[in-house]
Amino acid sequence: GACAGRGPRRRPRLLPSPRPARAEAGGQAYYTALINVTVLSPERGGPTLLRIDRGRYGQDSPKVEVKGLLVAPVPINGVADRLGCDPRTRFQVPPNTKQWIALLQRGNCTFREKILRAASHNATAVVIYNNISSEEPVTMTHQGK
Template sequence: MNWGRKLSAVCLLILAGVLRAVQAVPVKANVSVLYVNALKNATESERCECGLYGVHSPVASVHGPVVAPNASSLQACLWNTRFPATGSPWIALIERGNCTFTEKIQRAAAQGAEAVVIYNSIMNGNYTVPMAHPGKCF
């Protein structure tokens, strides 16, 4: 699935997971995305088992609007990175690179994110790798 093109559309909802525990090994994530396809002027949805929960992450089902950082860099590495307010539980969408997973997660969590999705940019390849971020983040 080419999420790079999908993410350029307005993402409305993402659902992931079924377990409720913190694990020490990677766990596959079922991802469902509901989005508005601006080219077709229609709402579309897709589902795949194409993600992994991070090692040391709580594994739980979450849903809400997907929100990218309000910054020139989508990597959420700068101390002043902000996410637009949504008024409801939300999921941070952050590009991989330039700082640790823990830093990215803590920045989003401090602003109220329900969950964090960290993705590879198209230029860095379309692959899924396990990540670790020791310590409690949420």
């Protein structure tokens, strides 16, 4: 993940899928979230574009485009914590950043808790990534705000 002010900066853009909703095994419809991330890193000699087309919007999430700086939580007592479950979770957002997106790892608490914690720090959106890389994406069900 990228912590603002250190290492590469990631500027993601979430786009609603132009494809109609599809159904999962249980018959639940979902929308594909296309994620474009521009990584600005001096080591790479210029910006690098990453495109992820396997994301999914949450069941109750607005299906709208979101742009902003991607920010992972800062370490808690010197230990990296990407889950966003701890009440001490904080994000280091650069000054004058109007829109930013929280990057959180799946696991340890509910999607709702993660989303509400990031929202309490004024995140524009939340991207939650799988804690097991071989798993298929899931449609989050949450009753966030």
